[in-house]
Amino acid sequence: MSAFERTWLALLAEPPDGADATAEVREPGGAPAGWLAAWRRRSKPVREALRVDPRAVDPDGPAGWISLVLPPRELAIAFDDAAVQHARRLALADPRPPALRSTLLRDDSHFAGAITAVHGDEARTRLLDDPFGRVHPARVLRVGPGLLGTMAAPAGPVIERYGSANPWPWDAYGD
């Protein structure tokens, strides 16, 4: 990925044209819940798109379960809010890290959500205590293959972002 590219994620009603990765999303009971789409590009591809850690997206990734936290746009939660800070601490303290976890950003200063995933048919109960679900209620959803990446757990104990325009964890200085 070039230094000028960003990675974007959106939950949409229909699969969009031109996305770099898409996967069907269903409720735990099997009802359709839309499509998760991702793009790697500098500019925002659709209005709903939010920035995500690039490692969270893999077009060859397996199916899995996600915990998706998406506060409404009018709920402006500062990224430095104590609740968001503490959710990051709880995520670092997790003794059994998930396959991926990233905060979502709309701009440099606000928390726009978080995605946490486990792969395959692993018990989705692991997602029921999502630390970011304490900031805003989370939805647990089934995601088909073709989007979910895998990322190593953040090294810790840093809870700050590496560049205010980057989602946490990112986890490397100067990238």
Next chain:
Amino acid sequence: MAVSLLPGDVVPDLALPDHAGNARRLSELVAGDPTVLHFYRGWWCPKEQRYFRGLVALQDEMEVAYTRIVSVSVDPPEVEAAFRAGIGARWTFLSDADRVEQARLGLRETTDTLNDPYVPRVLVLRPDLTIHAAYDGYWFSGRATLEELRHDLRAISREVRPDWSAPTG
């Protein structure tokens, strides 16, 4: 022959499982930040328990200072995970249960033939894994105090952060 671990030397890029069993490399965990590399005997040692209480207090500063801690022992990952959770640590622990890196580094504590642990040692690393400071913790008072760690981390940060002097206008 064991590698030299003195200031100015470069620490080998350790390859070990973390407390959750994931394969990790030291360079990946350091990833551009000044880092405290901490070798400890094991969860059972009262001196380690006391030292960890200090590091846990320090992590509240390190979490906003772009500095890191990595702790290494011969405890298995599941033991490290339980110990880490119990003390409230939020950094990565590496498990050298097979004692492979311990032999390469020459850090076996030869006076403890029961546990065959790491000898307590704290190395403060620059992002390129060069050792800035080394502390031999065989005697508890030989270990780096929290104030010494703050000084070391500040010195490295000053050296490696191009914007250490705040841009002002």
